[in-house]
Amino acid sequence: HLLALLPFEPQFFSQFKVDCTFVGHPIIESGVQCGDGVAFRMRHGIEPNSPIVVAMPGSRSTEVRRLLPIFGKALEALQASYPYLTVVVPTMESTEEIVSNMTKSWRVRTIVMSDQNEKSDVFAASDVAITKSGTSTLELALASVPMVVAYKVSAFTALMARRLLTVKNVAIVNLLADRKIVPECLQEDCNPQKLFDELAILIGNEAARRQQLMDLSEAVTALGAGGSSPSERAARVILKFIEMPG
Numbered sequence: 001h002l003l004a005l006l007p008f009e010p011q012f013f014s015q016f017k018v019d020c021t022f023v024g025h026p027i028i029e030s031g032v033q034c035g036d037g038v039a040f041r042m043r044h045g046i047e048p049n050s051p052i053v054v055a056m057p058g059s060r061s062t063e064v065r066r067l068l069p070i071f072g073k074a075l076e077a078l079q080a081s082y083p084y085l086t087v088v089v090p091t092m093e094s095t096e097e098i099v100s101n102m103t104k105s106w107r108v109r110t111i112v113m114s115d116q117n118e119k120s121d122v123f124a125a126s127d128v129a130i131t132k133s134g135t136s137t138l139e140l141a142l143a144s145v146p147m148v149v150a151y152k153v154s155a156f157t158a159l160m161a162r163r164l165l166t167v168k169n170v171a172i173v174n175l176l177a178d179r180k181i182v183p184e185c186l187q188e189d190c191n192p193q194k195l196f197d198e199l200a201i202l203i204g205n206e207a208a209r210r211q212q213l214m215d216l217s218e219a220v221t222a223l224g225a226g227g228s229s230p231s232e233r234a235a236r237v238i239l240k241f242i243e244m245p246g
Contacts, residue, residue: 001241003234007222008175023233024224025138032139035120044111046125050084051203054122054145056131057099059092063132066152068102071130073192078199079108088113088122128202128209130195137173137182138223141216146209148183148198149174152190173219181215 002020010020057067087110096114123143133151149171
């Protein structure tokens with residue numbers, strides 16, 4: 001019996017006659033939605049009205065090397081409209097040196113943050129995010145941070161993916177909502193101009209921000225937020241099987 005993290009997984013596994021129960025995603029219990037944005041700004045000397053963009057290029061060195069230069073050009077272009085813009089790049093210990101080396105020449109103020117305990121504070125302080133497709137989109141949705149999703153792979157990998165993929169969207173938040181609620185800049189669209197355009201909309205258009213935040217709230221609810229926690233639901237399913245006779 002499978003305990004599923006995503007609501008559409010039981011239907012998928014039913015075609016293989018595998019029993020499956022949706023219990024919710026553990027990210028709900030991570031606390032990423034409980035940050036202190038004011039404290040983060042004070043620690044790093046960022047004025048209350050200065051916009052913050054959190055940039056999340058991934059945890060693998062290959063992802064970082066491929067995406068971060070594109071992110072950097074888009075963010076430098078954004079700085080022309082927002083001179084006091086600050087970029088925060090949360091990173092893992094394994095990629096901290098790579099990220100630091102790649103961002104030190106950026107013309108926009110950039111904070112490379114390796115302390116995972118600060119992540120929730122970063123989210124609370126941020127106005128918008130640019131992120132690779134993956135679990136980070138769930139963290140940002142839970143923390144109510146409007147986002148642009150970007151991803152780029154090798155030409156061969158992209159060719160194979162386009163032959164095999166049967167879904168219209170790839171970002172988990174879009175899959176949860178069953179429609180495109182956050183922009184996806186993939187492959188050819190993963191370029192500085194496209195990313196700049198999408199980020200500029202989310203920073204400068206309050207109506208667009210509000211709409212995405214409403215849609216993200218819907219996705220978070222579909223993820224299992226509200227009521228019992230995923231761990232409690234999982235425990236109940238396990239206890240049910242333990243107590244079954246025979």
